[in-house]
Amino acid sequence: MDPLSTLWETFFDWDAMREALPEMLTVGLPNTLILAVSAALLGSVLGLLLAVAGISRSRWLRWPARVYTDVFRGLPAAATILLIGVGLAPLGMQVWGPDPYPLGILALSLIAAAYIGEIFRSGIQSVEAAQLEGARALGFSWADAMRLVIIPQGIRRVLPAWVNQLIALIKDSSLVYFLGLVASQRELFRIGQDYAATTGNESALLLAGLCYLALTVPLTHVVNWIDRRLRNGRPATASTEEDDDDVTSYAATEGDRR
Amino acid sequence: MTATTTTSVSLDVRDVHLAFGPNRVLRGVDLSVPRGATACVIGPSGSGKSTLLRTINRLIEPDRGDVLLDGRSVLGDDPDALRQRVGMVFQQFNLFPHMSVLRNVTLALRRLRKLGADEAESVARAQLELVGLAGKANSRPAQLSGGQQQRVAIARALALRPEVMLFDEATSALDPELVKGVLGVMADLSAAGMTMVVVTHEMGFARQVADTVAFMDRGVVLEAGPPEAIFERAEHPRLRRFLDQVL
Numbered sequence: 001m002d003p004l005s006t007l008w009e010t011f012f013d014w015d016a017m018r019e020a021l022p023e024m025l026t027v028g029l030p031n032t033l034i035l036a037v038s039a040a041l042l043g044s045v046l047g048l049l050l051a052v053a054g055i056s057r058s059r060w061l062r063w064p065a066r067v068y069t070d071v072f073r074g075l076p077a078a079a080t081i082l083l084i085g086v087g088l089a090p091l092g093m094q095v096w097g098p099d100p101y102p103l104g105i106l107a108l109s110l111i112a113a114a115y116i117g118e119i120f121r122s123g124i125q126s127v128e129a130a131q132l133e134g135a136r137a138l139g140f141s142w143a144d145a146m147r148l149v150i151i152p153q154g155i156r157r158v159l160p161a162w163v164n165q166l167i168a169l170i171k172d173s174s175l176v177y178f179l180g181l182v183a184s185q186r187e188l189f190r191i192g193q194d195y196a197a198t199t200g201n202e203s204a205l206l207l208a209g210l211c212y213l214a215l216t217v218p219l220t221h222v223v224n225w226i227d228r229r230l231r232n233g234r235p236a237t238a239s240t241e242e243d244d245d246d247v248t249s250y251a252a253t254e255g256d257r258r
Numbered sequence: 259m260t261a262t263t264t265t266s267v268s269l270d271v272r273d274v275h276l277a278f279g280p281n282r283v284l285r286g287v288d289l290s291v292p293r294g295a296t297a298c299v300i301g302p303s304g305s306g307k308s309t310l311l312r313t314i315n316r317l318i319e320p321d322r323g324d325v326l327l328d329g330r331s332v333l334g335d336d337p338d339a340l341r342q343r344v345g346m347v348f349q350q351f352n353l354f355p356h357m358s359v360l361r362n363v364t365l366a367l368r369r370l371r372k373l374g375a376d377e378a379e380s381v382a383r384a385q386l387e388l389v390g391l392a393g394k395a396n397s398r399p400a401q402l403s404g405g406q407q408q409r410v411a412i413a414r415a416l417a418l419r420p421e422v423m424l425f426d427e428a429t430s431a432l433d434p435e436l437v438k439g440v441l442g443v444m445a446d447l448s449a450a451g452m453t454m455v456v457v458t459h460e461m462g463f464a465r466q467v468a469d470t471v472a473f474m475d476r477g478v479v480l481e482a483g484p485p486e487a488i489f490e491r492a493e494h495p496r497l498r499r500f501l502d503q504v505l
Binding site for chain 2 (some may be wrong): 130144201
């Protein structure tokens with residue numbers, strides 16, 4: 001066999017792909033989604049808490065947030081997953097049994113939170129101080145002003161960066177295979193790798209790669225669409241609203257429209 | 259615009275001092291605004307006018323002195339509760355860009371006044387009607403002109419039925435042709451009996467609408483009195499120089 005067709009067979013063996021496909025879709029895909037979605041939710045909530053702590057006036061909140069972020073951003077994801085997944089396994093065993101998923105999700109969330117916290121913090125800090133002043137002047141407490149006015153605006157400004165982090169999370173979810181998964185718990189990467197290992201052919205792994213792309217590429221486009229929508233508001237609905245400049249005698253005849 | 263308030267109160271600022279580090283921004287300011295009266299504060303930039311407004315609703319806490327509403331000091335009150343009694347309008351409007359015009363007005367009604375959705379909406383719509391913007395309830399602030407945005411900001415403050423209104427250079431950021439509409443709303447509010455403190459560079463407005471004009475320079479009120487006295491018979495040389503430059 002000539003080298004080129006060997007190479008072709010190694011990556012594009014359709015039979016091998018067809019064989020792996022059902023398990024990829026019925027076992028791998030749901031598991032990857034469970035890992036990534038749960039870690040995205042938990043990581044985003046933790047990230048928001050970190051972001052708020054990071055801009056707090058109290059150093060007792062700012063400092064721990066800083067240290068946390070430095071540590072979890074600075075460690076390799078694989079090391080963190082192993083440290084938490086294996087290190088806390090005895091504890092986990094008592095709480096929910098031998099299932100490695102909760103600790104895997106926890107580790108992924110803790111890592112994602114460090115990055116998402118920084119993303120949210122930069123967004124929140126980019127909101128003009130006048131917005132906080134406007135909300136406080138209405139009588140909102142600092143916490144309500146943050147919750148209702150500042151944070152929603154800040155997060156909207158960093159949605160694309162946040163989605164980048166979710167994409168990283170989808171990919172990093174493959175690392176939980178370190179923790180030892182039973183057959184029904186295997187996610188996309190692990191299934192591809194198992195097929196590749198037993199057949200000596202990488203096609204199933206390539207198929208796993210395509211599955212990742214099918215998740216990540218649309219995600220970027222969806223968020224870009226949402227981002228545009230938030231920037232420009234809803235598509236303009238034809239306004240039938242009538243003139244509104246009947247202000248006062250003082251306003252005299254001067255209209256006030258753009 | 260019909261009367262929007264029957265509950266306005268008198269405002270007294272007494273000997274208010276404030277320093278940012280070595281920079282003494284307010285050096286003993288006194289200002290007395292009887293119930294239902296309008297005081298215009300004029301003066302050069304950096305004279306402490308905007309800072310004075312912020313000490314009245316305690317966005318900035320004064321170092322010394324007192325602020326009284328209806329004869330009672332507010333410095334011991336909960337600042338958030340105080341700010342619901344004192345409406346404020348800013349140079350840059352400070353509307354919330356991620357919310358519709360309607361929601362900008364209903365937010366505090368619902369969250370702070372605890373009104374139900376329907377009630378808050380009808381209060382807000384009535385208030386928007388009064389500033390001539392009933393048709394813009396579902397727009398985003400960015401879709402409005404500056405003058406319209408400022409009128410929304412006024413409606414937002416008035417919806418809470420404040421007892422005193424503060425205006426911080428409310429028309430300074432507007433294109434000239436948009437100024438009158440906003441000043442008109444303010445003039446009507448004044449005529450309706452709202453107690454108001456208006457920091458402004460609009461001398462025509464001060465002359466026409468104010469009961470009292472106070473001239474501030476370097477952190478103190480140098481001269482105060484009825485508009486005719488200030489504009490026709492100014493005593494302090496600094497005030498005369500200022501008026502020569504702006505009139």
